[in-house]
Amino acid sequence: MTPLATLHNSPLGYPVLSLIIFLPVIGAALLALIRDEEQSRWFSLIILTLTFFFSLPLLGHFQADVLGFQFVERHAWIPGRGLNYLLGVDGISLPLVLLTTFLGPVTILCSWRYITHRVRECMACLLLTQGILTGVFVALDMVLFYFFWEAMLVPMFLLIAIWGGPRRKYAAVKFVLYTLAGSIFLLLAIVGLYVKAGSFSYPVMLGLHLAPTWQFWIFMALLIGFAVKIPMVPLHTWLPAAHVEAPTAGSVILASVLLKMGTYGLLRFNLTLAPVASVSLAPYIMVFSVVAILYGGLLSLAQEDIKKLIAYSSVAHMGFVTLGISVLNMQGFQGAMLQMINHGLTTGGLFLLAGMLYERTHSRELAVNAGLGRLMPGFVFFLGLYSLSSLAFPGTASFVGEFLCLSGAFNHSMRLGAWVIPGALIAAAYMFRMFLTVTWGKGGDPKLARDINLREWASLLPPALLVVLFGFYPAPILRIMNPVLEAIIGRLPVEKSIDMAAMISHSLHGFLN
Amino acid sequence: MFNGILPEIIISIAALFFFGCALFDYKKIFPWAVGFGVAATLANLVSLHEQHSFFHGAFMVDGFSRFFSFLICASFLLACVIAGRLRQTDQEKTGEFFFFVAIGTLGLLIVTGATELLTLFIGLEISSYPLFIVASYRKGLGFQFESVAKYMVFGAVSMAFMLYGITYMYGAFGSTFFADIIPAIANHLDDPMAILGVILFMAGLLYKLAAFPFHFWAPDVYAGAAVEVVAFIAALPKLAAVALLVRVSSMFMGMDGLVPVLTILSILSMTLGNLMALAQNELKRLLAYSAVSHAGYIMLGLLAPADGGLQAALFYGAVYALMTLAAFLVAIEVAGDEHDIPLENLRGLWKRSPSLAIMLAVTFISLAGLPPMAGFTGKLFLIMSVWKAGYFWPVLAAVLNTLLGSFYYLRVIKISLVGGREEEEPLSLPVYVRPLAVALGLLILYLGLMPGSLLNLAGAAIAGL
Numbered sequence: 001m002t003p004l005a006t007l008h009n010s011p012l013g014y015p016v017l018s019l020i021i022f023l024p025v026i027g028a029a030l031l032a033l034i035r036d037e038e039q040s041r042w043f044s045l046i047i048l049t050l051t052f053f054f055s056l057p058l059l060g061h062f063q064a065d066v067l068g069f070q071f072v073e074r075h076a077w078i079p080g081r082g083l084n085y086l087l088g089v090d091g092i093s094l095p096l097v098l099l100t101t102f103l104g105p106v107t108i109l110c111s112w113r114y115i116t117h118r119v120r121e122c123m124a125c126l127l128l129t130q131g132i133l134t135g136v137f138v139a140l141d142m143v144l145f146y147f148f149w150e151a152m153l154v155p156m157f158l159l160i161a162i163w164g165g166p167r168r169k170y171a172a173v174k175f176v177l178y179t180l181a182g183s184i185f186l187l188l189a190i191v192g193l194y195v196k197a198g199s200f201s202y203p204v205m206l207g208l209h210l211a212p213t214w215q216f217w218i219f220m221a222l223l224i225g226f227a228v229k230i231p232m233v234p235l236h237t238w239l240p241a242a243h244v245e246a247p248t249a250g251s252v253i254l255a256s257v258l259l260k261m262g263t264y265g266l267l268r269f270n271l272t273l274a275p276v277a278s279v280s281l282a283p284y285i286m287v288f289s290v291v292a293i294l295y296g297g298l299l300s301l302a303q304e305d306i307k308k309l310i311a312y313s314s315v316a317h318m319g320f321v322t323l324g325i326s327v328l329n330m331q332g333f334q335g336a337m338l339q340m341i342n343h344g345l346t347t348g349g350l351f352l353l354a355g356m357l358y359e360r361t362h363s364r365e366l367a368v369n370a371g372l373g374r375l376m377p378g379f380v381f382f383l384g385l386y387s388l389s390s391l392a393f394p395g396t397a398s399f400v401g402e403f404l405c406l407s408g409a410f411n412h413s414m415r416l417g418a419w420v421i422p423g424a425l426i427a428a429a430y431m432f433r434m435f436l437t438v439t440w441g442k443g444g445d446p447k448l449a450r451d452i453n454l455r456e457w458a459s460l461l462p463p464a465l466l467v468v469l470f471g472f473y474p475a476p477i478l479r480i481m482n483p484v485l486e487a488i489i490g491r492l493p494v495e496k497s498i499d500m501a502a503m504i505s506h507s508l509h510g511f512l513n
Numbered sequence: 514m515f516n517g518i519l520p521e522i523i524i525s526i527a528a529l530f531f532f533g534c535a536l537f538d539y540k541k542i543f544p545w546a547v548g549f550g551v552a553a554t555l556a557n558l559v560s561l562h563e564q565h566s567f568f569h570g571a572f573m574v575d576g577f578s579r580f581f582s583f584l585i586c587a588s589f590l591l592a593c594v595i596a597g598r599l600r601q602t603d604q605e606k607t608g609e610f611f612f613f614v615a616i617g618t619l620g621l622l623i624v625t626g627a628t629e630l631l632t633l634f635i636g637l638e639i640s641s642y643p644l645f646i647v648a649s650y651r652k653g654l655g656f657q658f659e660s661v662a663k664y665m666v667f668g669a670v671s672m673a674f675m676l677y678g679i680t681y682m683y684g685a686f687g688s689t690f691f692a693d694i695i696p697a698i699a700n701h702l703d704d705p706m707a708i709l710g711v712i713l714f715m716a717g718l719l720y721k722l723a724a725f726p727f728h729f730w731a732p733d734v735y736a737g738a739a740v741e742v743v744a745f746i747a748a749l750p751k752l753a754a755v756a757l758l759v760r761v762s763s764m765f766m767g768m769d770g771l772v773p774v775l776t777i778l779s780i781l782s783m784t785l786g787n788l789m790a791l792a793q794n795e796l797k798r799l800l801a802y803s804a805v806s807h808a809g810y811i812m813l814g815l816l817a818p819a820d821g822g823l824q825a826a827l828f829y830g831a832v833y834a835l836m837t838l839a840a841f842l843v844a845i846e847v848a849g850d851e852h853d854i855p856l857e858n859l860r861g862l863w864k865r866s867p868s869l870a871i872m873l874a875v876t877f878i879s880l881a882g883l884p885p886m887a888g889f890t891g892k893l894f895l896i897m898s899v900w901k902a903g904y905f906w907p908v909l910a911a912v913l914n915t916l917l918g919s920f921y922y923l924r925v926i927k928i929s930l931v932g933g934r935e936e937e938e939p940l941s942l943p944v945y946v947r948p949l950a951v952a953l954g955l956l957i958l959y960l961g962l963m964p965g966s967l968l969n970l971a972g973a974a975i976a977g978l
Contacts, residue, residue, distance in 0.1 A: 080968075147889075151885050157923075176923060191897055
């Protein structure tokens, strides 16, 4: 058995992973008993803060130098059908779990006054999303993973469709249908792996040695499922619609955590379950990543709507993540992981700021909000910080991630690196454009300017602190994930061994018989 | 030995009682119907482990037939609770309504236990004719006779197919008793007469299941008949059809040519049902076409008798009956006096009755086959077993159909949860509807997360075959 698949029992005396999944879910159910809107806000905030504190022992007791899954919980779920309730974290999932629980209270805080009708229901949706997203990152049984993956659609659909902007229904339906279209292939891949492995347990599947044909199709099916979520160009068109129409909390969840589900899946499942196919297909992902970086950046440069601008910048940033994964070397992987976390913090922060502007001016247009920043010093402080981080300014968190991605790309080939460099420039251009317009532009109504209050400080400050911290000192995260990433690289074969054209024709022939 | 047929006895007494009520024009039958339903369901718990043979082996009480008699009685009870107020039925015919429904249920119970072809055929007839009659019990209007005519003509034709199939099978195997047929099958695996007989026999079952190409009656009957009648038609006969299909395919699946036929019919059923449902703006028609597509899913399970497919089909059949009845609970409450139930009637359901709206969302998510609801778990078991048995294309079709189906299921959820004005009149619901809705929603969720108990029951039923 590969050391990646070893399961280590939890040193803690209680099921910590189940606790951080189900505490918010139970909280959502309990919200049905609370009638008062203000109480429901406080209740949700307390639940999610508690969840965050309960997730901290994970960090404290995590053994960074041990391979395999830790804090494992294992129960038979449906005996006889190979289904287990199997949870665990390793160096890839731990940072993402903590990111999710960390941003939980922030989503409540930013909905505090933004949501004015059906408050209780909104809080219930936010709590549900939180629990389900945590579940996605810790589930080690593929069906359990798929359960969480799909269950997330329901509260997200409601968040966008009920509390969103003017075209919210369109955006919500588009979001769900896009994701579903991808995830049916994910389901196919999971069942296909089950047919080969006889179990849905991911550690068992790690022991599989699939034929290249199978690997190819499994890789493709998984990739389609994940590419929609990431989103990779050309499957990205749901993202701007969903981001623009979603309420602030929805945007933050989407950008910060939900998109990471896709790249997490790519790194965790594609590369480990189909290593031969990964080596052969990685160049194609590279091409799509470069396209995403350049095209997303250019689109972002042309937007007049602040949220759309940030949404397209997300496409570009996630392009860096997929680039880092597809170059298949250590720097690339490290960069991708860091970029995932930093993008979560940074873009989450930017969406919070956009939401605050919207609460004041009821518009997301750059022109309407132009020049307001001058009158709101606290706001501009954070806008500046997050914008700089978004364009990967040295000293902010994204710099480290993007730098590692780039160096991974250069390591792969100089030409690839050369293609990506303009992306970094474009990022500076669109971020500065937004920052300058909002701060010193002309055309906004100064009467609407009102500096951020204590609650807004409370939601903006924690991610900002982490942005700076990781900018100067990313070592702790790197230490956690290095062993796993090395093990993943170790599983990859050195040379490409799949002849694509022959593979496709052969596979079709194989499936038909 | 009468413990074994206690449910049948209770349903028969109920039918006679309702007949008396009809004679004496007694109208307050609803509590009685619920009472008989509860009694019949509980009686199943007594008879669950009985094993008997009646009428020289023509009717068997075994794990399989008791599993289905439990499901049918429970659905009967649920349908009585949901539909018992008879909102669209002529009040004059209350007694007859319950009489015929009870007789129909009795017929279904006979079908699930029958182990002889003619008994089985008679059971099917007993279960069909009462439903033809109640389909016409609709007050006012007059459109319902069109639907009755379609129901009956299609029913008669497919029954004729079936009878024809039975004669072929008799010709091939020399007996109508399953006990004699089973040992003879091995000699007839490529006998065209036997194969034709089995396929024709299945035609009658596909009609009951509303599967392609015997589904044409479904949309018109669903739309034309009173909504409470449709609740019965949509759930109960489906269960019996699943029971028979599973029994038959467990016997004959080794025959040449059956797998391709069933594969093609199942794929067509799923796809056509979903495609047609996409365009519907009427709740009952939408549910009818969705029934066609779900019939296709259930048939998938028949392809993999050796890999747990039958068990999955039983599970899915039971879950489907539950989901349908849950959907009809809402349909009945939002139905007006007009002919149709347009989807617009669901608008703002969130404001008018939050519990119904949430249950409707749960039900439709489950029908669409998304986790964590029972519909997903059922579909997962089906495609697991079918792929394990080595058939990839039906799996791909099923998965693509999930996407296709979610288009219209999602639309219904969107209308009921998202749309609507702020000030809506609350629905006036009887007291029991709210707890019932919550219970049904929780049950669908429970079966999705913890399918083990029902799956084990289904497994035990299959083992008893």
